[in-house]
Amino acid sequence: MSGDGQPEGKTYTVGRGDSITSIAKQHGYLWSTIWNHGNNAELKSKRANPNQLVEGDELFLPPKGSKGVSKPVDATHKFKIKGEPARLKLKLESLGEVRKNEDYTLAFGDIIVHGKTDDLGRIDEIIQGDVKVAKLMLNNATETYNIDVGGLDPISEITGVQHRLSNLGYECKGDRGEVGDATRKALLAFQRKEGLDESGEIDDATRARLDERHG
Structure with missing residues (x-):
């Protein structure tokens, strides 16, 4: 409580795999309530996209108020908790070719969804706000991919x-936050495929093309 008896907010440090939706659901907020609070203005200007928080970022969680609703006594009432659905959007390509109209299975939590990519190879599914990892299965589950739902850092970061x-299929296994041998090999392969200068370094042209291909 503050000195005037009002509840106080608190600061939350973003962990690995956290997303704005998972944090909001965990603490009982709408994600927009957190993101648009004045105390988060500096972080908002730094991370233009709320879905690209970085481990170590600090979010202010505002105080919660209470809301009263008048209802007759001696009766049963149903209350619906409002929330904002999260969406998982993917675009599938293989060797530069769009994987259109392809059957897929998506599993997250205890939910399994079956669908088909559209003509542009896209998947667009509603998921629970606190989901951090989803499993994508293609070709009758002979291809399986783990998707980190809340773990995509901004492209300005090495981890991003x-x-x-x-x-995109250029593995950087073993490297995290540092440009090691695996990352240089992945960069060279990507740059070669995209017709860029094969430097093995993260330059502006590589970042721009990577953002274009992945988003």
Whole structure:
């Protein structure tokens, strides 16, 4: 409580795999309530996309108020908790070709969803806000991919570059936050495929093309 008897907010440190939706659901907020609070203005200007928080970022969680609703006594009432659904959006390609109209299975938590990619190879599914990992299965489950739902760092971060490279099939295993041998090999392969200068380094042109290919 503050000095005037009002509840106080608190600071939450973003952990690995956290997303704005998972944090909001865990603590009982709408994600927009957190993101649009004035105390988060500095972080909001730094991370233009709320879905690209970085481990170690600090979010202010505002105080919660209470709301009263008048209802007759001696009766049963149903209350619906409002929330904002999260969406998982993917675009599937293989060797530069769009994987259109392809059957897929998506598993997250205790939910399994079956669907088909659209003409542009896209998947768009509603998921629970606190989901951090989903499993994507293709070709009758002969291809299986673990998708880190809340773990995509901004492309300005080394980890953001590494995650995007890995999602596109250029593995950076063993490297996290540092440009090691695996990351240089992945960068060279990506740059060669995209007709870029094969430097093995994270330059502006590579970041721009990676953002174009992955988002």
